[in-house]
Amino acid sequence: MRDRLTIGIAGAGGDGVVVLGSLLQRLAAFRGYFSQMPRYYGPQIRGGASGVKLSLDTARASVPADIADIMVCFNWEKYDELKQELPLGTDSVVFYDSAPPEGKLSLPRKSFQVGFSEKSQEISPTAPSKNIVALGLLERILALPANAVEGAAPHDHVSTLLERNSLALEAGRRLLSQFSFEELRLSAPQHSSPKTVLHGNSAAALGAIRAGCRSFFGYPITPASEVMEEMQERLNHGDGVFVQAEDEIAAIGLALGASLTGAKSMTATTGPGLDLMTEMIGLASGAEIPVVIVDVQRCGPATGIPSKSEQSDLNQAIYGGHGDAPRVVLAACSVEGCYRLLIESFNVSEYYQTPVIFLSDQQLGQTTVATEDDFLTKDYLVAQRKRPGAEQRDQYRRYDLTEDDISPMAFAGDEGFTYQATGLSHDDEGRPSFDFATHQLMHEKRWQKLAPLRDRDDLLKVFGNQGSNRGIVAFGSSAQFVLETVEDLGLQNEVKVCIPELVYPLPRKLTDFVDSLEKLLVVEMSYSAQFHHYLRSQIDLPSNTKSYARAGGLPFSRKELSGPVAELAR
Amino acid sequence: MSKDYRTEVKPVWCPGCGVFGLLNALTRRVLPNLGIPRHQVLIISGIGCSSRIPAYIDTYGFNSLHGRAVLIAQGAKLANPDLTVIAIGGDGDFFSIGAGHLPHAVRRNVNVTCIMVNNFVYALTKGQTSPTTPYLQRGEGPFLSLQFYPPVDPILDMVSYSVSTRGSFIAQGLASDVPLLAALIEEAIKHKGFSFVNVLTPCVTFEPPQFFKTIKERASYLKEGEPVGLPDSSPEQPWLHDSSNITLALKLAQTPVLEKPHIGVIFRGKELQRYQSEP
Numbered sequence: 001m002r003d004r005l006t007i008g009i010a011g012a013g014g015d016g017v018v019v020l021g022s023l024l025q026r027l028a029a030f031r032g033y034f035s036q037m038p039r040y041y042g043p044q045i046r047g048g049a050s051g052v053k054l055s056l057d058t059a060r061a062s063v064p065a066d067i068a069d070i071m072v073c074f075n076w077e078k079y080d081e082l083k084q085e086l087p088l089g090t091d092s093v094v095f096y097d098s099a100p101p102e103g104k105l106s107l108p109r110k111s112f113q114v115g116f117s118e119k120s121q122e123i124s125p126t127a128p129s130k131n132i133v134a135l136g137l138l139e140r141i142l143a144l145p146a147n148a149v150e151g152a153a154p155h156d157h158v159s160t161l162l163e164r165n166s167l168a169l170e171a172g173r174r175l176l177s178q179f180s181f182e183e184l185r186l187s188a189p190q191h192s193s194p195k196t197v198l199h200g201n202s203a204a205a206l207g208a209i210r211a212g213c214r215s216f217f218g219y220p221i222t223p224a225s226e227v228m229e230e231m232q233e234r235l236n237h238g239d240g241v242f243v244q245a246e247d248e249i250a251a252i253g254l255a256l257g258a259s260l261t262g263a264k265s266m267t268a269t270t271g272p273g274l275d276l277m278t279e280m281i282g283l284a285s286g287a288e289i290p291v292v293i294v295d296v297q298r299c300g301p302a303t304g305i306p307s308k309s310e311q312s313d314l315n316q317a318i319y320g321g322h323g324d325a326p327r328v329v330l331a332a333c334s335v336e337g338c339y340r341l342l343i344e345s346f347n348v349s350e351y352y353q354t355p356v357i358f359l360s361d362q363q364l365g366q367t368t369v370a371t372e373d374d375f376l377t378k379d380y381l382v383a384q385r386k387r388p389g390a391e392q393r394d395q396y397r398r399y400d401l402t403e404d405d406i407s408p409m410a411f412a413g414d415e416g417f418t419y420q421a422t423g424l425s426h427d428d429e430g431r432p433s434f435d436f437a438t439h440q441l442m443h444e445k446r447w448q449k450l451a452p453l454r455d456r457d458d459l460l461k462v463f464g465n466q467g468s469n470r471g472i473v474a475f476g477s478s479a480q481f482v483l484e485t486v487e488d489l490g491l492q493n494e495v496k497v498c499i500p501e502l503v504y505p506l507p508r509k510l511t512d513f514v515d516s517l518e519k520l521l522v523v524e525m526s527y528s529a530q531f532h533h534y535l536r537s538q539i540d541l542p543s544n545t546k547s548y549a550r551a552g553g554l555p556f557s558r559k560e561l562s563g564p565v566a567e568l569a570r
Numbered sequence: 571m572s573k574d575y576r577t578e579v580k581p582v583w584c585p586g587c588g589v590f591g592l593l594n595a596l597t598r599r600v601l602p603n604l605g606i607p608r609h610q611v612l613i614i615s616g617i618g619c620s621s622r623i624p625a626y627i628d629t630y631g632f633n634s635l636h637g638r639a640v641l642i643a644q645g646a647k648l649a650n651p652d653l654t655v656i657a658i659g660g661d662g663d664f665f666s667i668g669a670g671h672l673p674h675a676v677r678r679n680v681n682v683t684c685i686m687v688n689n690f691v692y693a694l695t696k697g698q699t700s701p702t703t704p705y706l707q708r709g710e711g712p713f714l715s716l717q718f719y720p721p722v723d724p725i726l727d728m729v730s731y732s733v734s735t736r737g738s739f740i741a742q743g744l745a746s747d748v749p750l751l752a753a754l755i756e757e758a759i760k761h762k763g764f765s766f767v768n769v770l771t772p773c774v775t776f777e778p779p780q781f782f783k784t785i786k787e788r789a790s791y792l793k794e795g796e797p798v799g800l801p802d803s804s805p806e807q808p809w810l811h812d813s814s815n816i817t818l819a820l821k822l823a824q825t826p827v828l829e830k831p832h833i834g835v836i837f838r839g840k841e842l843q844r845y846q847s848e849p
Contacts (some may be wrong), residue, residue: 214650245641253638258643260632261611261653265645283635387705412630413650415609420577420624420631431579431623432633557823 001187003058006065007138008086010051011074013044016131020072021052021136022368026158027144028199029370032189034061037306037554038367041084041307049081055143058189061335061371061392063484066557068092070184072134074116084554093184093266095137097130112176129168132161136172139438141181188531196373200364201268202337204294205230207342208266213292214240215265217254219247219273222306223362224296227268248273252280255291259284262385265348268294271313274357278321283423285325285446288407290339290385292345294358296365297476298551308550309362310475312526314534317357318504326447328352329504330459331359333479335369339376341501344459347376347383352449353409359503361525363477363555383410388417398430399442405449450464456502457509464496469512470568472497473535474523480535483555485565488558494569499522511539520545521568523561527551573610575601577628581642582619588771588782589620589687592658597627599752603761606654614643615669616659617695620771621831623658628756637668639739643682644714654691655682661702665731669701672766673735674764679763679840685755687745688764689773690781697776702727704812705826710813720783730823733816739840744787745772746781751772762841770831785831798822825847 009022010252011017018039025035034057042048067089073079073096076261079086088094095113106143114137123129126273138144147339162169205227208216216226216235228244235242241258245251248269269277284291297313310422328348332338338360346537388396388408393416400407407428412419425430425439433509434441463483472495475480479499486495498513500506503530514520514535520542524531535541548564575597601611611629615621617636624719625629630653634642643657663674664686675684692698695809732740740760743751751769758765772782797808804825811834812818819837 015740048577053834079696110773141591149816191826215645217645243644243678245646249638250641250671250674253635254645255648256634257614258649259645260630260642261646261650263649287632410614411650412646413609413653415607418608418628418630420627420633422625422633424633432622435821 001185002069003187004062004065005056005070005142005184005186007052007054007056008068008071009054009073009134010071010079010082010086011044011116012048012078013041013050013465015047015050015074016128017050017074017426019055020053020131020135021028021299023132023158023161024138024144025054025368025370026197027139027196030054031144032060032192032194033368033370034189034195035188036063036367037369038363039475042081043307048293048570051079051082051086053086057188058187060501061369063480066559070138072138073097076105076129079224080104082130089265093181095134097349114175116257118292119175120168123167123171125316128169132168133164133172133175135174136169136274138172139169140173141184142186146530157199163223186556188485193372197368197370199226199366199368200228200332200335201366202230203294203338204342204358204360204365204406205234205298206376208292208346210339211264211343211346212449213264213346215255215263216240217243217245217251217256217258217265217267217523219245219251219269221248221270221308223366224268224270224273226365227294227296227542229374231266248272248276249280252277252291252293256280256284256289256362259291260412262413264290264292266294266346268296270296270298271300271316271401274313274316274320277564278316279355281327282321282325283322285322285327287421288353288409288421288446288450289355290349291355292349292358294342294360295356297359299360299401307362307551308440309477309555310526311359311361311478312528312552313359314503314526314530319536324443324447324449325550326414327355327357327504328450328453328502329357329359330501331475331503332364333365333476333499334433334503335371336375337501338364343380343382345385347381348453351383352406352453352489353385353548355449359476361477366509387411387414393417399426399428399445401428401441401445403444404452415538450505453502454505454508456507458504459500459511460507460513461493461501462496462513463499465493466496468494468496468518469518470495471517471519472521472523472565472568473501473510473514475500478523478556479527480562481558482565487560489562489569491565495565506538514539514541517542519568521548521564521565522546523548525550525552525556527542574598575628576759578628579625580756584775586653586774587619587747588689588773590689591748591771592685592769593623594766595748595752595755599748600755600759601629603752603756604654609650611654611656612643612646613656614646614660614664615657617694618660618662618687620658620660632831637663637666637671639663640668640671640682640684643684644675644678644680646678647682651681651766656837657684658760659686661686661688661690661691661700661716665701672732675764676732676735676737676766677845679738681762681764683755683758685758685767686768687771688768689771689777690732690841691773691776693773693776698779702706725735727823727827729848732768732822733819735815735835736765736839737837738763738835738841739835740768741766741835742770744766744770744833746782746784747833754835757835757842759794761838763839779824784828785820788829789833792822792832792836799830801825803829
């Protein structure tokens with residue numbers, strides 16, 4: 001019996017790879033299993049390579065193992081394009097549809113040609129269901145009875161789909177019945193309560209709704225579109241504003257307009273869209289207009305690899321744009337973080353009247369995770385914008401120099417507080433000013449108002465032995481792989497890991513963490529090591545600091561990271 | 571409380587600048603006539619001479635980015651439909667850098683009023699040609715820009731562009747005729763949907779005085795049901811003006827602006843449909 005199992009599925013777009021993975025994930029989640037399922041796909045909508053890697057776990061939503069325990073392959077030609085993401089090991093158990101091309105691949109010992117397509121054809125020549133046949137087989141092997149979904153809502157799409165394909169499911173269950181596959185059995189989940197399945201993109205949208213965001217403006221772009229789709233779903237039926245704009249400049253422009261009236265406003269994009277938004281981000285910073293920008297990072301530069309993850313928008317997020325334009329950058333490393341930190345993004349943006357860039361990435365945004373849903377229902381602080389009091393009526397100064405440098409902001413429409421703001425350098429009333437001293441003063445105001453954020457110790461996570469003098473700093477989805485690798489190597493006592501969620505400005509606690517180290521390792525998915533260079537610019541790093549940085553396009557593996565992590569511990 | 575909606579800020583414009591006409595129209599006529607409380611008005615501008623206007627009007631105002639005023643205006647109106655939202659910019663704003671946003675504003679038909687102060691030149695950057703600068707070789711009028719090089723590209727005609735994208739309210743005014751301009755803007759604001767007012771405006775610094783004089787002399791005032799004025803070169807017989815007829819509006823729009831500038835409501839189309847943002 002195992003506590004953890006990784007299942008790879010590969011095929012061509014249209015084979016139903018993602019549907020099969022999702023059904024399996026949902027069935028397991030109903031039984032109480034945790035899981036993570038990253039998606040691997042290319043530029044094609046149909047007919048390209050499509051793969052998933054599902055990790056089922058009895059105790060936590062762990063990252064899938066490097067090498068799958070079970071591999072289902074519908075198409076070897078397409079598998080070839082995914083073999084970096086879905087490598088086979090000698091112990092992998094493989095179920096495949098038709099034989100691999102002669103001499104191209106040596107299959108592991110336990111490989112079975114199953115004929116999913118043939119079965120599907122027998123059942124119905126017109127309605128392909130080979131993925132459901134495969135589901136039947138896996139469900140029997142893993143002992144995940146489909147009746148596990150009985151408790152689900154009557155119109156749940158999983159039950160409907162399974163009912164409609166009951167013949168295919170039944171046929172799949174009877175396949176290879178002479179083998180028991182005892183070694184692939186999973187232990188019972190630690191808690192049998194059903195788990196909630198969602199990905200980072202939908203968690204981000206739900207977090208925004210929870211924060212009180214009711215104005216969303218976006219433009220479709222891979223891998224961020226699900227944030228927009230989820231917001232559309234939520235806002236079109238309620239009292240919200242949703243617009244699919246003509247481009248990203250428009251999306252953030254609309255958001256700033258809505259924000260002037262007091263609406264918590266947001267947009268979501270990835271690298272190329274963030275580039276287009278840059279001028280508006282500078283405007284929001286200079287004119288002090290709250291707005292939240294979600295950046296689900298993908299490989300760059302230019303169009304890069306739209307469907308694959310990277311962490312190379314960091315410089316753009318922190319520094320992007322002309323002039324000295326402070327903003328705040330937050331980054332999540334889990335689905336829970338996507339939800340919680342979106343609420344935090346709005347809190348910071350509204351309270352400090354600043355643009356907040358929330359960094360996610362394709363790995364985080366599109367990996368579906370089955371996990372406890374307590375984070376969706378617990379209490380969170382939800383901050384509101386400071387508005388002028390009655391005493392300021394008719395003598396309101398929009399950029400009043402207050403003690404904390406935060407000037408109360410009237411909503412356009414508030415009686416008695418009309419003001420005229422501008423992207424021009426301006427004085428405390430918002431009047432255009434071409435005076436050096438005023439320019440300097442307003443810079444001080446905008447930069448200093450963010451200083452208290454550096455005391456947000458809660459926006460930084462530390463794992464492992466606090467007394468250790470060897471440490472790793474990582475952010476975003478890479479941090480998950482770092483934690484898994486440290487645990488796999490059993491080095492929790494030798495190595496501690498620090499994950500800043502507030503990336504800009506950096507919490508002071510990160511300086512304390514680094515100061516306690518003799519050896520530091522910085523791990524990131526950016527060819528030019530943007531994060532490492534950024535840390536160097538902010539903190540005195542130990543002379544014994546190593547950077548593990550490479551281009552995106554392939555998720556980190558435990559094997560890959562075990563080298564630098566073991567080296568750190570030595 | 572200033573009676574005429576002006577702030578105490580002194581405009582940066584050259585003495586005699588055409589934009590004073592728009593400022594007067596808005597602060598002395600439109601806003602007082604419509605009786606909208608100042609806090610219920612939001613004016614968003616772009617970048618350019620005319621875009622300095624929000625600082626001079628005591629309502630909510632925001633001088634934003636070059637070409638993007640119409641975006642911020644729509645976002646604000648969608649989020650707070652009670653506001654009267656006006657986007658103001660120049661020909662560079664709306665017909666060059668921000669031209670891509672206009673057809674989408676038109677098709678969304680959000681209830682904002684877009685006022686394009688068309689002075690046919692980039693004035694704030696000192697006299698470069700704009701997309702509306704007349705083009706000598708095409709016979710569209712005398713070369714105006716003080717730039718050394720004459721414009722080489724044909725003009726983008728703002729009114730026919732707006733009509734062909736089926737803007738729901740399109741009017742053209744003269745900055746020098748403040749009462750009529752104010753009346754047109756009032757109608758544009760009252761129109762439920764996206765409205766576009768093109769304001770023919772003299773630039774006293776980068777255009778010879780006879781340019782705007784010619785426009786004023788040749789101006790033809792549109793009146794519903796009365797014959798429209800046509801240039802002498804036109805082979806057509808004048809027709810009776812019907813602002814609800816898009817075919818006729820397009821014919822009006824295609825009249826070269828320097829031959830016969832049509833002043834008045836050119837087209838009035840469908841009112842709010844999709845984003846029903848009015849109570």
